[in-house]
Each structure stands twice: as C-alpha cells, then as structure tokens.
Amino acid sequence: MDDKKPNVVLYISLQSRCLAKEAHPSAMVRSSLPGGGRGHLLAGRLVLALTCLLSFYNFYLSLLVTLMATDPSISIDIYTVNGLSNNTCNWYKRRWNSLSSFPYSLQLIMETQVNYNFYPNKEVTIISAPFSAGQRNGGVEKGPKYLLKHGLKEDLEALGWKVSLEEPLKGSGLDLPPSETSQEIFEAGNSRMRNPTIVGQATEKIFETVKSVAHKKVFPLTIGGDHAIGMSTLAGFLDAYPDACVLWIDAHADINTPDTSPSGNLHGFPVSFAMGLKRDLWHKQFDWLDNAKTKLLANRIAYIGLRDVDAGEKVILRDLGIAAYSMYHVDKYGIAKVVEMALSKINPSGKSPVHISYDVDALDPLFTPATGTPVRGGLTFREGMYIVEAVAETGNLAALDIVECNPDLAISNVHEFDTIAAGCAIAKSALGETLV
Ligand SMILES: NC(=[NH2+])NCCC[C@H](N)C(=O)O
Known part of the structure; x- marks a missing residue:
C-alpha cells in the first residue's frame, strides 16, 4: 500500500492540512481530530487532550474511517508537520496499530x-578522553582537542543542551602518545x-567519571x-542503568580476549571486558571492572557496520x-x-536506555x-x-x-577536517539536529 496514492488524507494540525492538500490534490482531506482544524489551536489541543483522556480516540478514528472509506483498497495517509514531538507521533502510531482490523495503511509523514x-x-x-595506549598510532589522543576546537560544545549548546566538560585524565600523565610511554607486553x-x-x-579513571555523570542523570x-x-x-553507564542496551557502530567487533587478539592492542578488547569474558586471563590492572555493578549481557548489544572481524571474534559472536x-x-x-532489527533485538520493550559507542571507522574511509x-x-x-538520528528519534x-579520530594520520588538511567534522556531525545528529 505504501507506494499507492492515498484517496483519503487525515491531517493532525492546521499547517499540515495545507501540506496534505498540496501533496494529494485529488484526495479527500479531513481532520483526524473531532472538530479539529476548524477552531482555535488551543481548542483543538483541548479536544485532543479530552479524547486521549476518555480513550475515545480509537473509537473516533474507526468511525471516521468507516464513514469515509467503504472501499477496502483505500489507502489513508495521516499528515503532520515538523515540530510534533516524537512521543506524540508514537502515540498516533500506537493508536493506529491498535485498529489492526482496518485494512488501511497509515503513513505518518513527519x-x-x-x-x-x-x-x-x-x-x-x-x-x-585523550587516550592512545590501546593501540600503536600516536595522535588519537588529540581527538578530543580537535573535536572541541571544531565547535562541538557550542554546537550542542545551540541545540538547547546545557553542556559541561570533564577531563578525567588531566594531570595524570596517561594522556601521552604511545611513543612517550613505556611499551609493556603482558603475555x-x-x-x-x-x-x-x-x-x-x-x-578506570574514565569509568569513574562516566559512572558519576550517568548517576547524576546527565547525558x-x-x-x-x-x-x-x-x-x-x-x-x-551500565552501573547507573542496569537495563541499558548498546549499539556498537564500528568496522571492528572489538570483542577480542587475551587469547584471541592478533595484535594485543587493547582497543580491540573493550566489549569482551565489559562482558567479563575470559576473566582469568586479565592483567590485574583491570580488577576495577569487578566493581562495576552490571556486566554487559550478550542479548543487550548489537553491532552495525562490521567488516573486519578477527577469526576468534567470529567464534565469540556466534557462540554468544x-x-x-x-x-x-x-x-x-x-x-x-x-x-x-538491531533495536528490536536488544531493546524489545522499547523502553530501555540506549548507549551508542561510535567508532568513526564505521564510516567509509572516504568520509x-x-x-x-x-x-x-x-x-x-x-x-x-x-x-544516530533514528535512535535519537x-x-x-x-x-x-x-x-578513533586521529588528526596525525590525515595526509591533508581536507582529511583532517572531514574526519573531525564527521565526529562532530555524529554528536549533533545524536543530540537532536534534524535536517529540516
Ligand atoms: N577500535 C578499533 N579500531 N579496533 C581495531 C581492532 C583491530 C583488530 N581486531 C585487533 O584487535 O587488533
């Protein structure tokens, strides 16, 4: 039904009536609210509130549909406009889906x-977290500085967020490039x-900071x-929200354990640490993870973007x-x-908080x-x-x-700019920037 022209268009607000009429000149255009569209905006809202309260809306919609549509092949669109909150839109969708006995499709255009x-x-x-010892390229510790210099904080403020900054590694000497730290191998x-x-x-220091921020109910x-x-x-994050689920956006699975890693580089391990895999093989410096309240469960994480997964990682992904x-x-x-699909697998109730861990190498190296x-x-x-837009929605x-933004690996200013700008764009889209 999706690609069919609707013969009936329902609109939710006055502005969307114009939109609907323009898009479907030959369709019957009707308000989807009792009395809606004719009167004052406030009155319309009042009617909406009342119909919600009285659970009358299902009944009203079914009546409307029955009256208007006698042809079961009819397709109906509901129009709404920019500015309606996602909760309201979801409310409409739920209502519509509960009328499953109707053969009409609903398209919320919004x-x-x-x-x-x-x-x-x-x-x-x-x-x-200007940190680079999890791998061997110098420069990735400069990521935060470049992202902030690009205007990350100001961009988020412009989106209406109150922004603060924490620097858990400041003054610790742990934020140096790998060339300046002693190279230790634990075998x-x-x-x-x-x-x-x-x-x-x-x-451990970054864990403490994330934990305290999350417990304060700050993003x-x-x-x-x-x-x-x-x-x-x-x-x-799981310490504060034990029912949280995770989307890991990455070219790599980063779920190596000490006995599967081909490189020994710890940036290839974080998921296995959060899950507590092969605990007996860990170096004692990771004992702090035992204090974390919640282990990540296999059914609470999904990956998107994978294309370079080590042989041992494939076994772990399949086994779990x-x-x-x-x-x-x-x-x-x-x-x-x-x-x-990913969200319905890890968040079947649709109510749990979602943590996105985004490695910029998930994007093609062109970007x-x-x-x-x-x-x-x-x-x-x-x-x-x-x-990120869809999860934010x-x-x-x-x-x-x-x-994993590493300005030192850019072979031109354009490469550096593109990579940092992409990192900032991910943050902005995640935190509420929409295209129109
Ligand atoms: N976060 C990353 N960029 N990880 C890359 C990991 C590459 C490889 N799987 C390894 O463990 O060495």
Missing part, C-alpha cells in the same frame, strides 16, 4: 522534534595484551581517544548469539531496516580517512548519520561515545 526520555532537562557532560601462555598497566589505569558524551575507553563507558549486522546486512536490508584502522567498504555519511538515546 519530521519530529527529538525528545530525550532520560534527560528532560537536556544536560550533557562531554567527557574528554601468559598464548595470550597477550599491550600496555595493560597504563590502559587499566586510564580506563555522558565521551570523546576519545582510542576505543579501549569503550570498556569504561559501557561499565560506567550476538546480533552482528555487517556491511553485508546494510547492503541487503538498507540501513533503516538494520537499525530497526573519515584520519583514523588508525580504516577499512574500505564502510557506511556512507548519510547511513552513519541515520543510525525513539527518545531512548542516553549515552554516546565518539572515538
């Missing part, structure tokens, strides 16, 4: 104003980790730094039945369907070239933005990480 169910006061703390049997002491110390936006800090953000949407699935189903482990065949810029987005 651009919504994004709400944040967990942050009605719109407060965000940017947690700066036991066939397992290996690089720089566990410094990574363990830094991630934690952590900017890296390499993706090793993902263990801190997941553990810290983790929802892993690779670029193959994005090609096959399209990004909208993939996001929908984010300045990153340590680029892999071709990635998400387009729009696909990448769509993911549900109202459940509650934490975000943006990692």
